[in-house]
Each structure stands twice: as structure tokens, then as C-alpha cells.
Amino acid sequence: MFFPEFTITQKTLKNIGTVEYSRAIADSVKILPVWEKQLRKESLISRIYSLLKIEGTGIDEQTIKASLEGFTENKPQEVTNFADALRSIREIGRKLELEEIDIKYINQTLTQRLLPKTKQGSYRTLKKTGRPDPGEILAKIVTLFDWLNSLDARENHPLITAAILSAEMLRIEPFENFNQSTASMAFDLVLESYGYSLEGLIEIDSYFLSSRKEFEEALAEIEKNNFDYTHWLEYITHGFSAKTYNLVEKIKLLEKDTKVAKATGRVKVTERQERIIEYLQDYGLLQNKDFPVVFPGISEDTVLRDLKSLLDRGIVKKSGSTKSSRYELS
Numbered sequence: 001m002f003f004p005e006f007t008i009t010q011k012t013l014k015n016i017g018t019v020e021y022s023r024a025i026a027d028s029v030k031i032l033p034v035w036e037k038q039l040r041k042e043s044l045i046s047r048i049y050s051l052l053k054i055e056g057t058g059i060d061e062q063t064i065k066a067s068l069e070g071f072t073e074n075k076p077q078e079v080t081n082f083a084d085a086l087r088s089i090r091e092i093g094r095k096l097e098l099e100e101i102d103i104k105y106i107n108q109t110l111t112q113r114l115l116p117k118t119k120q121g122s123y124r125t126l127k128k129t130g131r132p133d134p135g136e137i138l139a140k141i142v143t144l145f146d147w148l149n150s151l152d153a154r155e156n157h158p159l160i161t162a163a164i165l166s167a168e169m170l171r172i173e174p175f176e177n178f179n180q181s182t183a184s185m186a187f188d189l190v191l192e193s194y195g196y197s198l199e200g201l202i203e204i205d206s207y208f209l210s211s212r213k214e215f216e217e218a219l220a221e222i223e224k225n226n227f228d229y230t231h232w233l234e235y236i237t238h239g240f241s242a243k244t245y246n247l248v249e250k251i252k253l254l255e256k257d258t259k260v261a262k263a264t265g266r267v268k269v270t271e272r273q274e275r276i277i278e279y280l281q282d283y284g285l286l287q288n289k290d291f292p293v294v295f296p297g298i299s300e301d302t303v304l305r306d307l308k309s310l311l312d313r314g315i316v317k318k319s320g321s322t323k324s325s326r327y328e329l330s
Helices: 009-026 033-054 061-069 077-092 100-111 134-148 158-172 180-192 205-210 213-225 232-264 271-283 288-294 300-314
Strands: 318-319 326-329
Touching: 009 232, 033 061, 033 077, 033 205, 033 232, 033 271, 061 077, 077 180, 100 134, 100 180, 100 271, 134 158, 134 288, 134 318, 158 213, 158 232, 180 205, 205 213, 205 232, 213 232, 271 288, 271 300, 271 318, 271 326, 288 300, 300 318
Parallel strands: none
Antiparallel strands: 318 326
8 A cells, every 4th residue: 555654844834824825715706707717718828838848849828829719720739638638637526536547548638649549548668767667557556546545645635635646646657658747637636526626727837847956856855755755745835825826816906807897887798799808818909800710700790899899898999990990908
């Protein structure tokens, strides 16, 4: 049986306290649905970009954004796979117990059409320096998930259990490709199963990307310290607390906009109008030539009527005239 050793230090305790405080505020503050949707989108883009960068695939954020929005026909397969895998986490996390098959499904989704079918979601067959031999992987993963579903794991704070699971998956590197991404999504799966996720509003992978040296050192220290996870837990909880705190600061700013919107009667917008606002949040500017891309199959007159409604309520401002008109958020 796997029994991880660790100490909850003052640093870890403080970090978890910050997370709990931030979560309480995030749960109590109400913002416009369009802003909440935008925060989720920003988190998803940042996450896919960071994970792909870590995995050695350099796809810029604009390409990722355009792919997710359907604004490009040449959508990178990696973006499709990562978006699909991240969306599946919420569904899988509803299970009473997570299983070995769940991480295999995640990895299979990540590697779809990138590896031969026999390699998708399959444990590696090649040896890796400093990692368990291929013949040991199944037993180690099964043992790890036995612990995950044990009373020992369930008595921990969700962040502690999630951090330990992801660390072990990183140390085992069970798959041929995308091990860090699979481990990161396993972290999310645990939080989701505990009802501790923030529903896609937060991502920690940009923290991993910006602190690669600290990441590698914290992971290496587990083995150096006789398989003690104390420093790793400090590192993970620090990143998560910083991200939740930043999210709350954004939400507080958007709460002010929400109050103004309610006071001035600007809250109710149609689905197309919401789409216009989202586009302006992402790209800053909308012109007549963009209409067919943003609203395929919708007439220009219809889009102009939606824009006029937003203009009348002071949500959007216009410069120029006729076909050269430029629309921006007020």
C-alpha cells in the first residue's frame, strides 16, 4: 500500500487558508454571466497554452483562441485534444471513486490522432532513466489509486491529496507522451471529485510554466527526502493560493461593473449581443468585415440592430461611419 509521508508546515497551512478565504469570496460575489464566461475562456486558453509549452509544443495564444472560437479552419489537433480532455474532467469527477481507467482515458484524449491508436492511453513500453520499468507501471498506478480511494487520502484536505497524486504520476511517467498534462488533469480530477474545483475559473499550469526550476526542485526533493512530500505541498499550495487570490481580485473588479450594469438596466442582453461583447473582450475591436466570421449565416442588418441596442445602452461605442465603422467596449 502507498502511504505518503508529509508535514503540514506553517507555509502550507497559510496557503490553504488563503485558498479557503478566496473561495468563500468567489462563491459569494455575483458577476454578469458574460464576464464569468470570459474568465473561464481566459483560463482555458492560458491552460492549454501553458501545458503545450511545457510539453514542447509551441502554439501561440492567439491561435489557441481562434481555434476554440472556430475562427480558423486549420485547428491544431493538440488544441482540440487538450480542450476535449479538460472538458471531460467535470463529467469524470462526478464518479464516487476515481480509477486507473480515468487517467488512461485522459491520456487517450490528449494523444488522439497524434499517436498510433495502440499508444493512445497505453502505458509506455520503453525504459526511462530514473523512472519505474514498464513492467512495474500498472502495479504502481493501481496501488496509487487504491490509496486515493482510501480513508487515509480522504481525510486530507483536497489540495493535499490532489498534489500527492499528481506528484506520483510525474515521478512514474506512465505514458509515452503528455505525462505532465495527464498529471495536471489528474490533479483537477481529484478537486472535482471532492467538489473543490472552481468550475474552470482557475488554472495552475501557467504557474508551473513560470517556475520550472522550482517545479523540478520540489519534485526532485520528494525522493531526496526519503519520499517526503512536504516541500512539494508547499510549492503546489503556494501556486494555487496565488491563482485563487488573483481570481478574486478580478471578480471584485467585475462585481463593480455588474452593480453598475444592474443600476443602469444594462444587464439583459441577447445571445448574439453576448457574443459581440465576448468578441470585443477578446479582440478589442469589431468591424463590418468581421460580421461573417463572428456570425456565419446571420445578415449584416441583424448584427447592426444588435450593435445599435448595445450602443443605446452605453455598452459599446462606435467610431467611423458606414462600412468603415469600428465598435469597441465603452
